[in-house]
Amino acid sequence: MQPFRLHFGAAAALALAAGALLPAHAQNVIKIGEVNSYKAQPAFLEPYKKGMELAVDEINAKGGVNGKKIELITRDDNANPGDAVRMAEELVSREKVDVLAGAFLSNTGLALADFAKQKKFFYLAGEPLTDKMTWQGGNQYTFRLRPGTYMQAAMLVPEAVKQKKKRWALVYPNYEYGQSAVAAFKNLLKAAQPDVEFVTEQATPLGKVDAGSVVQALADAKPDAIFNVLFGADLSKFVREGNTRGLFKDRTVVSVLTGEPEYLDPLKDEAPDGWIVTGYPYYGVKTPEHKAFLDAYQAKFKDYPRLGSVVGYSMIKSAAAGIAKAGSTDADKLVAAFKGLQVDSPFGKITYRAEDHQSTMGAFVGKTKNEGGKGVMVDYVYYDGADARFQPPAAEVKKSRSAD
Template identity: 60%
Template sequence: MNRRQTLSLLGAAALAAPLAAAVPALAQTAPAQTGPIRVGEINSYTGLPAFTIPYRQGWQLAVEQVNAKGGLLGGRKLEVISRDDAGKPDDAVRVAQELLSNEKVELLAGTYFSHIGLAVADFAARNKIPFVAAEPLTDAITWSKGNRYTFRLRPSTYMQASMLVEEAAKLPAKRWATVSPNYEYGQSAVTWFKQLLKEKRPDVEFVAEQWPAQGKLEAGPTVQALAASSPDAIFNVTFGADLAKLVREGEGRGLFKNRSVVSLLTGEPEYLDPMKDEAPEGWIVTGYPQEQIDTPEHKAFRDAYTARFKEAPRQGSVVGYATLTAIAAAVEKAGSTDPEKLVEALSGLSISSPFGPVVFRASDHQATMGAYVGTTTVKDGRGAMKDWRYADGAAYLPSDEAVRALRPAN
């Protein structure tokens, strides 16, 4: 082979190399354009099964309905790749990275605990991937630590505290005590309840605060300390097993006798049902009286959920269902899985949920989903809600102008 032939062959090889390299690249991108749309979902399944199992069933129902109607973007299936965060922010960030790098998810969703939601929100911002936070209630996730890529579905601590303060302000109580888990969610809830109640009732004072570690409430000492402060009323933020222990010990020691109790989340079936006939009577709560709600959108959801899982929905069921409904709607609105287009689609997105219309506000990425406010009672041997009303979340949010002072520019 002479020198001219050698150079020709080398030149041809050099031209062919980029083309050869492009072939595998095209083969890799084609499935992403025609294959399933993958959502990376993260939650505390092992730590909070009472909420997260119904939540998972809710999003499973939404995915099945979307795919039964032909999928998204002209026939692509919706697929959820789920991971457990073990109740630890570091684990949540680790699995978020694994979902993004190995599973090639298009966006992230889920989380329950507020500090975990904040960790995933920070990851989403750094990696420029959309994150629909389903359950974490801290206001920081949409305000002080809000970012372009994070959106939150459930009504926040500010919103639910505002709903409860409306009722608390009507009570004759002047001396208040609080009991709350000592982490981001509990701290945020107590802060807003105190501030908002004092705005409506300058005559009230807060005489005691109890801050048990989440999941480790020592009921005896906590109840004793609350009673020692002689409050007229108590604001409770505990939930799950801690709530059950507080109720049982408080009833036994007479803590709640002739005292008003205002309680966040206590009317949700996942927390009322385990207490059965030991559920408290007359507490003012936010919750979910699912068997009593007969709006067309809720009835359709309840019927479909009950038929699929052979049990009634819980609050978590609604949250899971609405989260994936919102993601599917955002993908269709964007006409793409491009992260920047998905962010634009989520901003101002309107969806129909089992609770009625919901909008993700453009100003702070907070959804306008509301909550049911009523009082607890015992009916047929189990806890229930009565005298309830639906509080539309849009009515309990600060204005867009006020949000600008609360949220960093991004």
């Protein structure tokens, strides 16, 4: 019997040792669960994913966060809010992630924000731009990185006013982001230029623009200027048809996002001249923090970054900074840590505002130029999101978040 007991004891000891390794491994990892529309929006989200990967590599190479390595687990939401929530549920319940992050489309972002509110689970939104993410309907557990539609409209409106155009046409994708962007632009432009008229609105199905009929409808309205919110493949079709029919000739065009390389590059020799845009002129940003990011990105991927790259990178860096400050991944401790959190980004230092959970990341505003058959941004300036000109009044923010 003695030999059997010894053998059994050794086996038990080995089993116990193996079991002890499992929680130890789990305790040494911080899991970030990220949900996004990878298949539906590859132009932005492939560079975005690379930006996240670069940030994870840099963080882990320095020992991780609070002695733990970062692990990134991604899921595709099929550009569908219901699928986004299902993926979030899977990440939280099955994968046991510590924080949620991501979303590109505003409708999926709002679905994840509501999930975070209901589950009291921390969620860091990188990209969804609707103002409802942080203002109307903003909630305690949701923070956002990128400047939203109000902020970007507020950066564009002064340039629009300088054009002294009275009759404006509007074209936008008919879902949460497009509706939010147009509402902000109309309100801000009307306040700055009371005699302005909005002569037509063309609200198109996302990803299914009928460019010919849209361009004809805009031309028939005889506007002096156009505010465009289309992006991706819809933008390319709109620009091509507009060029063909002369829609943009002698007309001011103000356009959100068009200066981002992921949307400007595909236009190639069809890229328009002189549009007033928000974007990302990676080739001309000479600050030390951007140069460090650009060099690291190009060394790893042998490619230049897009705006998505900056968003993915800065989002993961923000999550890591928040976890380090909290000393925990507990949702309520993370919420407290993120209020006033400062993070170094490729665009300089940003702060997550305590009052509305919106980061002060800014945007570049400039003009498009067709330079040798390729679209670039020129005459650009970086507007800091911390500037009060680009934020709604504090009383309005407080009122809109009264349900917090």
